[in-house]
Amino acid sequence: MNVGIVAQRGNERAATLAGKLRETLRDDTVTVHLDTAxxxxxxxxxxxxxxxxxNDLVVSIxxxxxxxxxxxxxxxxxxxGVNLGEVGFLNAVAPEDAVHEVREVVNEYLDSGEIPSREVPRLEATGEGDWSVHPALNEIVVQGAQRGHGQxxxxxxxxxxxxxGSGHADGILVSTPTGSTAYNLSEGGPLVHPSVNGLILTEMCASHPMPPLVFEPNHDVEIRVTNAAFAVVGSDGKQARIDLPETITISVSSEPARIAGPSPTFFEALGKLD
Known part of the structure; x- marks a missing residue:
């Protein structure tokens, strides 16, 4: 079995825990690969x-x-996902439980050849110009070169x-339920429970906004952008410059993300938004 471990960059606690997991897991049946940093x-x-x-399993710390x-x-x-002391929306395992929880998942795989996990959707964006961005677990954002008046x-x-909808806006945001608590929320979009089979469309500081829309993921969303020299399409924070005019199609990726281990308590995790 191959296990990959990715630790928060520049965090001594995360790196130390990654090293502990590596030493605990390594044996004749498990090979551990740490991220480069x-x-x-x-x-x-x-x-x-x-x-x-x-790898067969990835551990995020x-x-x-x-x-x-x-x-x-x-x-x-x-x-x-292993948190570092604060319950997150994606990281349900406490650091003191990390070795036990990871070992449980590894043993399950060694016994059955499978890792129990739940699927969560990812979004993809494509354009007429034969481009695409990396699938997003949280959101796809289409926006101008800068935010603010005149942009x-x-x-x-x-x-x-x-x-x-149509008009002028800082940008357009399409989010998964997983991402509803992130950028979507800061733009006035709704909180959506992760069990809801839906996507969220939110206009960002629009001149004539429609209310945020929650819709089933089988609907096609096209965003036609016409003005300015270029637009920026962001996927979970990673950005690509797109020449205009362009029509951007946003849809659910054919490959979902898979989350192993215990599920975070959604309403408990909401407390970190206070």
Missing amino acids: TAEHLGIDGVDVSRMAE GGDGTFLFSASGAGGTPIL GIDYEIHVDDVEY
Whole structure:
């Protein structure tokens, strides 16, 4: 079995725990691969995060940002999230329980060849210009080069070929339930329980906004952007510059993310938003 471990960059506690997990797990049946930065900190060889999908399990140690970073390279490999003392929306395992919980998942795989996990959707964005961005666990954002007065984008939004909204805005955000507590919430979008089978569309500081829309994920969303020299499409914080005019299609990726281990208590985790 191959286990990948990604620790929060620059965090001594995370790196120390990663090293402890590596020493605890390594035996004739388990090979452990640490991300490059963590491995360098510990004085050993590591692998790039983009190769984490080559493992049977990925362990993320840190906050939700570290989990998203791990997920960017994990593909369909189950991810187990370890927090560093504060319950997050993606990291349900406490640091003091990490060795036990990871060993339980490893033993399950060695016994059955499978890792129990729950699927969560990811979003993808494509354009007429034959480009795409990396699938997003939280959100896809289409925005202007800068935010604020005199910036932003002119746009039309179509859902299933019917116009939903148009005008000028700082940007347009489409989120998964997993991401509803992140960028979506800061833009006035609703909190959505992770068990809800839906997506959220939120206009960002629009001139004539529609209310945020929660809709089933089988609907097609197209965003036509016409003005300015270029727009920016962001996927979980990673940005790509897109020449205009362009029509961006946002849809659910064919490959969901898979989360292993215990489920976070959603309403308990909401406390960190206070």
